Amino acid sequence: MISLVVTADTPNYDPAERDIAFSELLAQFKQPFEIVYVANSDYGYLDTLREIAKSSDNRRLIVTTPSTNINTQIYTALDHTNSGDVLLATMDTNLELIQSVIKKHLDGADLVFVKRQENWFKSMFVALGHGTYQMGLKLLGRGRDMCCEPRVVFLNNRSVNTIILNPALSKALRLVNPDTERTARVVTTKKIYDNPTEAQKSCNNSFFALGLVSIFYIIALLVMAVVFPICNSGVYTTWILISLVAWIILGVIGAVIAAKFIYNSRLGLPVAINLAGEPIINIVETVVDQIDEKVGEENKEEVKSEKKSKKKANKEEKSIEQPAEQVEEETKEENIEEKTELEPAENIEQDKTKSEQPKTEEKEPAKKTATKKTTAKKSTTTKKATTTKKATTSTAKKTTSKSTATKKTSTTSKTGAKKPEISKIKSTKGAKTKKD
Numbered sequence: 001m002i003s004l005v006v007t008a009d010t011p012n013y014d015p016a017e018r019d020i021a022f023s024e025l026l027a028q029f030k031q032p033f034e035i036v037y038v039a040n041s042d043y044g045y046l047d048t049l050r051e052i053a054k055s056s057d058n059r060r061l062i063v064t065t066p067s068t069n070i071n072t073q074i075y076t077a078l079d080h081t082n083s084g085d086v087l088l089a090t091m092d093t094n095l096e097l098i099q100s101v102i103k104k105h106l107d108g109a110d111l112v113f114v115k116r117q118e119n120w121f122k123s124m125f126v127a128l129g130h131g132t133y134q135m136g137l138k139l140l141g142r143g144r145d146m147c148c149e150p151r152v153v154f155l156n157n158r159s160v161n162t163i164i165l166n167p168a169l170s171k172a173l174r175l176v177n178p179d180t181e182r183t184a185r186v187v188t189t190k191k192i193y194d195n196p197t198e199a200q201k202s203c204n205n206s207f208f209a210l211g212l213v214s215i216f217y218i219i220a221l222l223v224m225a226v227v228f229p230i231c232n233s234g235v236y237t238t239w240i241l242i243s244l245v246a247w248i249i250l251g252v253i254g255a256v257i258a259a260k261f262i263y264n265s266r267l268g269l270p271v272a273i274n275l276a277g278e279p280i281i282n283i284v285e286t287v288v289d290q291i292d293e294k295v296g297e298e299n300k301e302e303v304k305s306e307k308k309s310k311k312k313a314n315k316e317e318k319s320i321e322q323p324a325e326q327v328e329e330e331t332k333e334e335n336i337e338e339k340t341e342l343e344p345a346e347n348i349e350q351d352k353t354k355s356e357q358p359k360t361e362e363k364e365p366a367k368k369t370a371t372k373k374t375t376a377k378k379s380t381t382t383k384k385a386t387t388t389k390k391a392t393t394s395t396a397k398k399t400t401s402k403s404t405a406t407k408k409t410s411t412t413s414k415t416g417a418k419k420p421e422i423s424k425i426k427s428t429k430g431a432k433t434k435k436d
Contacts, residue, residue: 001085002087002102003082003085004033004035005081005087006036006037014045015049016048022095034058034081036077037053037061038061038062039061049061054287059289061286062283063287064076064283071268071270071271072279074170074174075164075279075281076283083157088151088153092193092194094194097187104187108183109185110184111154111185112184113186114153126208127211128210128215132210132211137259139256143176143177144177146175149203155174159173168277171267206265210258213258221244221251224240
């Protein structure tokens with residue numbers, strides 16, 4: 001997905017016409033895209049940008065306070081993109097340039113930078129100024145500046161995440177390639193903006209001036225190092241050696257100072273950061289497809305009511321399919337979850353202890369019923385024992401019934417009348433099955 005981030009600060013263009021042109025250009029590549037506009041609240045065409053953001057689902061508008069600088073605006077817009085590749089542009093960026101930048105990315109470039117092309121005479125001094133500038137940055141221990149236009153650049157999602165995690169280096173990471181594994185390409189063009197301002201026209205003047213100074217420095221160094229010894233029969237005097245060392249030291253110091261000055265001027269105002277290292281951004285409003293991201297309490301209550309209605313519907317379906325015991329257990333768990341949303345943790349613990357107490361009380365009557373069953377069984381056994389004895393009474397224990405049975409067998413062996421008593425025992429068994 002390609003996210004086109006447009007900083008709207010040029011009053012010479014109709015945002016509606018430019019939005020149509022941007023969307024038609026991005027649609028040619030047959031990839032999903034979105035357009036994120038960022039502007040201050042004092043922008044003249046803010047109402048039209050609101051209508052654009054409300055009319056389409058792949059448009060977004062972020063409005064910041066009037067005092068917000070460009071770097072903070074771009075950082076805010078990058079944070080509101082849908083985690084895709086980002087193309088930074090302005091309202092008056094040349095459409096052909098945007099097309100060529102996207103083509104470079106589709107050819108395999110992770111980062112695509114844009115440079116302004118100068119005429120052949122000026123380009124020589126600009127190139128020499130770039131070399132002096134890079135040497136000064138290297139001595140300062142900073143990364144290689146691509147000497148590109150910082151407001152028009154293509155960044156992959158990995159670079160965007162790096163910028164979001166480092167708000168203090170938001171613009172610095174747009175000027176350099178922080179990782180050598182990311183392939184970078186440069187597009188040089190004569191026309192970056194359709195109606196460039198004076199500052200945009202003179203973007204290479206600082207490098208041009210540094211190149212002129214570097215030319216004079218190199219000429220003086222060659223005179224002291226080559227011309228003077230030739231004129232003096234190849235002999236270096238002490239004064240020439242001292243002047244050479246001093247000139248080289250002066251050149252190094254000058255390159256460092258010039259590089260630091262140009263680098264700070266290219267960075268501009270940084271993103272404001274608090275003591276915790278978090279960016280301070282004042283967003284007035286965000287407009288996305290007729291939905292303002294400022295959600296009120298009423299909308300939250302509606303969402304909660306919808307969730308509760310869904311839960312009730314699920315309960316009814318489960319009660320039809322599942323037995324009553326499982327449904328009761330699930331409702332108890334859901335009630336506990338609902339209480340966690342409304343009550344503090346202490347009340348929840350008290351509810352859990354209360355819910356555990358009736359369980360113990362339920363176990364006690366269960367034990368009582370079990371004891372009743374055992375006593376009933378013992379009483380039936382005693383009844384069986386009394387039927388075998390005619391004149392004697394027995395206790396409720398099983399052991400006494402066994403002893404009486406053995407006595408009867410002993411008496412029957414003496415008399416020899418065994419068969420009637422066996423028939424009586426059989427009759428008691430038959431009576432037991434009837435009772436059951």
